[in-house]
Amino acid sequence: MLSRPFLVIAASGLLLSLAGCASAPKGGSLSDYVGVGSRNVTTTCGGGFQVYRQPVNGRLLVAxxxxxxxxxxxxxxxxxxxxxxxxxxxxxxEAALEYIAQTPAMKGCTLVSGIEITRLHSEFVVSCPTAPAVAVKAKG
Structure with a gap:
């Protein structure tokens, strides 16, 4: 029969290991884009690409x-x-830039950096302008 402290330690270890799976995507991994929708993009040379936009951190994966x-x-x-x-x-x-140009919500966004994950997959960090803050005037 297993002792109660052992079960508590085992359950805690399992929860901690699963918590790592639920963390926010940090980039550089294809697994960050599982379940993320894609859009097809064609470049000037006629190459077809799928572009995925990570909703959590805004990075782009080009496949x-x-x-x-x-x-x-x-x-x-x-x-x-x-x-x-x-x-x-x-x-x-070029595919990432084309995606930005075709996406109205990304108007004014630019590529900051990128990493080649595999020969067919690259990930890009995107910087977008922030909306100007609305000034609030106090009455009185």
């Missing part, structure tokens, strides 16, 4: 289709363009 990745690479080399974009230096930046 390239393998065929789109090949097409984008070929198109950029044919045009003499660099394979990475100048703002963040991370692959698939």
């Amino acid at each position: 390239a289709y393998a065929v789109s990745e090949m097409r984008q690479t070929f198109c950029q080399s044919w045009r003499g363009e660099p394979s990475v974009s100048p703002v963040t230096g991370v692959r698939h930046e």
Whole structure:
């Protein structure tokens, strides 16, 4: 028969380990985007991408289709363009910028940084302007 203190310690350990699973996404992991809706974006070279916007921290995950990745690479080399974009230096930046341009709620937002998670997945940190505070005047 198990003693009561052992059961309390075991239950506490289980709760603490599960609490880590429920923490806010920190970025850099594909698992942060499980259950997040996506939108298809096409770039100037005709590459198709899926872009996911993390509702908690506002980061963007760009997922390239393998065929789109090949097409984008070929198109950029044919045009003499660099394979990475100048703002963040991370692959698939053009798709993230296109997503921002097509999303009215992201008007004025810019890319701050990015990380290449895999060859087909890149994540970007987005900075958006804050709405001006409304001045409140006291009567009296």
